[in-house]
Amino acid sequence: MYVGGNHATRSFTNCLGSINMVAWAEHYKNANWPMVIYLGYCHALAFLSLFYFSTAKWQTLVFTLVISQFSGLGITGGVHRLWAHKSYKAHGIVRFFLMLCNAMANQGTIYHWSRDHRVHHKFSETDADPHNAMRGMFFAHMGWLLVKKDAKVIEAGRKINCDDLLEDWVVVLQKKLNPWGNLFMSFMFPMLVSTYFWQEHWAHGILIAGFFRYVFILHCTWLVNSAAHFYGQTPYDPKINPTENAIVAFFAMGEGWHNWHHVFPYDYAASEFGVASQYNPTKLFIDGCAKLGLVTDRKRALNAWEAKKAKMPNAPVSELKAKSA
Ligand SMILES: [Zn+2]
Ligand SMILES: [Zn+2]
Secondary structure (H helix, E strand, O other), rough: OOOOOOOOOOHHHHHHHHHOHHHHHHHHHOOOHHHHHHHHHHHHHHHHHHOOOOHHOHHHHHHHHHHHHHHHHHHHHHHHHHHOOOOOEEOOHHHHHHHHHHHHHHOOHHHHHHHHHHHHHHHHOOOOOOOHHHHHHHHHHHHHHHEEOOOOHHHHHHHHHOHHHOOOOHHHHHOOOOOOOHHHHHHHHHHHHHHEEEEEEEHHHHHHHHHHHHHHHHHHHHHHHHHOOOOOOOOOOOOOOEEEOOOHHHHHOOOOEEEHHHOOOOOOOOOOOOOOOOOOOHHHHHHHHHHOOOEEOOOOOHHHHHHHHHOOOOOOOOOOOHHHO
């Protein structure tokens, strides 16, 4: 596999920009306190859940693992690849299912997530990027949620066109039920299922399948904005910072192939190769739905990459297409 571009990691000092005391004082002044308190509580409850694991029923642990995957899919296959990038088309049944999964991940509405993400791609690593990685690793990971948005981010968000999203009844339904629909799916639903079906204690249900899973998936998602903008290779465009990062791909269900994704954001696979060589359960899900006739118009960027590669100096030998699914 071609891993040229030899973009090393961002400088260590840059990564630690977030522990600069001046920057911290600035963050304190601009803190988004409701979010700081909300995320603080969620993390505290996720930590508390660690003391409940040993007394949880095995069904609760299996259920937590299963709905972790579904929550992740609601972000990767749902709001990211389907709604934000329109990289494939899905039947209403798939869209409704992905909306429920997305609600379980509870990262704001599909509409707002997509809008911020479109801004991220359009103004990547500038002041208008909601999680501008130039402001340090911590800011890109979760710090951006803890402070008020930069005026340039707000302005860019207003200008970006998201009208297409409001034409989808699934997106509108979730937006109308916000925030109660998402809060119910993320915390009450796991608790109700585990207490009703295998008589788990409610505290185990809400803490492990609710808060622990929620916070874990948050960090998996955030790794794409932080680690995959700092560590890894840049074979598709050495001039940008987003990287190919297998560890992030593992935690984020195939979203770590981020150099490819920033160069070809419309590619539904969000990676060059097939699932056999690049971990990508999200692609597998989309392909499975396509086999059932529930997904169509899967866009790929393999031809665009071949054309781009032909113009690149030190271009890799063309062995790529054959390997791709
Ligand atoms: Zn990115
Ligand atoms: Zn994207």
